[in-house]
Amino acid sequence: MxxxxxxxxxxxxxxxxxxxxxxxxxxxxxxxxxxxxxxxxxxxxxxxxxxxxxxxxxxxxxxxxxxxxxxxxxxxxxxxxxxxxxxxxxxxxxxxxxxxxxxxxxxxxxxxxxxxxxxxxxxxxxxxxxxxxxxxxxxxxxxxxxxxxxxGRDFNEVLRAIDSLQLTARQQLATPANWKHGENVVIASSVSDEEARERFPDGWDAPVPYLRLVEMPA
The missing domain is CATH 3.40.30.10 (Glutaredoxin)
Known part of the structure; x- marks a missing residue:
């Protein structure tokens, strides 16, 4: 395989x-x-x-x-x-x-x-x-x-991807298209709205219900 x-x-x-x-x-x-x-x-x-x-x-x-x-x-x-x-x-x-x-x-x-x-x-x-x-x-x-x-490979893209991989390995988050370190991130679909309100009491932006954007955690 x-x-x-x-x-x-x-x-x-x-x-x-x-x-x-x-x-x-x-x-x-x-x-x-x-x-x-x-x-x-x-x-x-x-x-x-x-x-x-x-x-x-x-x-x-x-x-x-x-x-x-x-x-x-x-x-x-x-x-x-x-x-x-x-x-x-x-x-x-x-x-x-x-x-x-x-x-x-x-x-x-x-x-x-x-x-x-x-x-x-x-x-x-x-x-x-x-x-x-x-x-x-x-x-x-x-x-x-x-x-x-x-x-030729773009190793800046590799670094960007690693920043995303390491962030999402630690927390139930995802990163949107063209994301760069420090920009808003996505609350993973596996996290319910109730759980998200506990983790992100300041709320989030949701252009559509399943796309919940929050500031990248420190």
Whole structure:
């Protein structure tokens, strides 16, 4: 079955630029972003790797660990890291998993189980290995985003989504379209009006009865 929201994130052990990673142990009690790349030395992925290095403090401020995966050897990753620094001004400061045998990519349903792992594979052969997963401390998948090779990912959107996920994990709230941290939120449908009046004594705005908007709690 394909991995879906609230599926258990598969555990694995793999080599990375930071040594051996036992994935669930490495996550610990944190949140995690795992994002994949079809091949080293590819142009769009090079920009993404540098942007994530620059934005790492923003993820850490939210208690989120970041880890990359690319379908090449760790030795290739180390050489690619120099290009990433040259191109973006930011060197890798998080682990990058080597997945030359495609094991993790298959485990996370990014490639078919019968895909061969020959060195002749090109980036186009691995094009579907362009998925980002947000994983919670409970080791379950909270969000997935898949992009084509020609479209660079917007990691500000990933941060926005994490702000929503972390807020709604703590309280029976939801976030509306285009929501940003600090804006009004939605009282979840699972909360009755009676319960909502206890929690939000100042009331709420309801353009329609089932859409109850309140200020984001501090």
């Amino acid at each position: 394909p991995l879906a929201i609230n599926s258990a994130a598969p555990d694995f052990k793999a080599h990375s630029t930071h040594g051996m990673i036992w994935f669930h142990n490495w996550i610990g009690d944190a949140w995690c972003v795992l994002f994949s790349h079809p091949k080293d030395f590819t142009p769009v992925c090079t920009t993404e790797m540098g942007v994530m290095a620059r934005m790492k403090p923003e993820f850490e401020r939210r208690g989120v660990k970041i880890i990359g995966l690319s379908l090449d050897k760790v030795e290739d990753h180390n050489r690619w890291s120099e290009d990433i620094r040259t191109a973006t001004g930011h060197a890798l400061n998080y682990p990058l998993i080597g997945d030359v045998d495609l094991r993790v990519a298959k485990l996370y349903d990014m490639l078919p189980a019968d895909a061969d792992d020959t060195e002749a594979r090109t980036a186009m052969d691995n094009a579907t290995a362009r998925t980002l997963f947000v994983i919670g401390p409970d080791k379950k998948i909270k969000l997935t985003l898949s992009y084509p090779m020609t479209t």
